[in-house]
Amino acid sequence: MGASNESRGALVVFEGLDRSGKTSQCGKLLSYLEGLGHSVELWRFPDRTTSVGQMISAYLTNKSQLDDHTIHLLFSANRWEKRLTMEAKLKAGTTLIVDRYSYSGVAFSSAKGLDFEWCKAPENGLIAPDLVVYLDIPPEKAADRGGYGGERYEQLEFQKKVAQHYKLLEDSSWKMIDASQCIEDVEKQVEEIVLEHVVTCQKGKPLSSLWS
Ligand code: FDM
Structure with a gap:
């Protein structure tokens, strides 16, 4: 896809169950890398600011x-x-820290019972992360942290299924x-590996x- 030997930013994705600490860790990592003088941006999916994102947000908040x-x-x-924006930023040397990506897409939908391979197919051709940081926490412990916000998927029994499906996606x-x-x-640990x-x-x- 990209020619080798060209310096570029890294695509670092955070995944994990709700309340696993993704959002806090993404914020801390952003400050850390900025402090070292790197060009870095924090992204999240779903990106609720686009028109597609607004449809997603309405669904997650049970309004549709x-x-x-x-x-x-x-x-x-x-x-x-x-x-395209993602590719341009990476090629321009900006590291992107991304809170959720295709792994959330597949884990959450297949946890509902959709076919695993069917769920993966539309992700084919998106940019593969250089690193996926999976914040591993037992679903019960995540639930004990409290603060499930009442969105559609924030229930312990469902999160247990999501955890099982996430683990099927683990790769190198x-x-x-x-x-x-x-x-x-x-x-x-996050700082070191990133x-x-x-x-x-x-x-x-x-x-x-993805997914090659
Ligand atoms: N989610 C997130 C999905 O079901 N599929 C996806 O592709 C993505 C990116 O949306 F419950 C789910 C995961 C979560 C919800 O995520 C919203 P945030 O991190 O709470 O905004």
């Missing part, structure tokens, strides 16, 4: 009902509409981090596509 396949494709479309780009640890320990990948991408690791 959609067929499971339809919402799955909207989540995917929401990533596709950002793909994944780094599992025990998210039951204190926030500072998680932060330190920095390693940022340096590899600066040295010109080529971009690649």
Whole structure:
């Protein structure tokens, strides 16, 4: 996909159950990398600011009902509409920290009972992350942290199914981090592993596509 030896930013994705600490860790990592002088941006999916994102948001907050396949494709479309910008930013040397990506797409929809391979198909051709940080936490422990906000998927029984489906997606780009640890320990491990990948991408690791 990209020519090698061109310095570029890294695509770092955070995945994990609700209340696993993704959003806090993404924010901390942003400050850390900025402090080191890197060009870095924080993204999240769903991106609720686009018109597709607004349909997704209405669904998640139970203001609209959609067929499971339809919402799955909207989540995917929401990533596709950002793909070109994502590639341009990475090539311009900006590291992107992304709170949820295709793995959430597949794990959540297949947890509802949709076919796993069908769920993966629309993600084919999106940019593959250089690193997926999976914040691993037992669903019961995540639920104990409280603060499920009442959106559609924030229920313990469903989160247990999501956890099982996430694990089917693990590949060599994944780094599992025990998210039951204190926030500072998680932060330190995240910083170390991400920095390693940022340096590899600066040295010109080529971009690649999901799911190859
Ligand atoms: N979610 C998120 C999906 O079901 N599919 C997707 O492709 C993505 C990116 O949307 F419950 C689910 C996961 C979560 C919800 O996520 C909204 P945030 O992180 O709470 O905004």
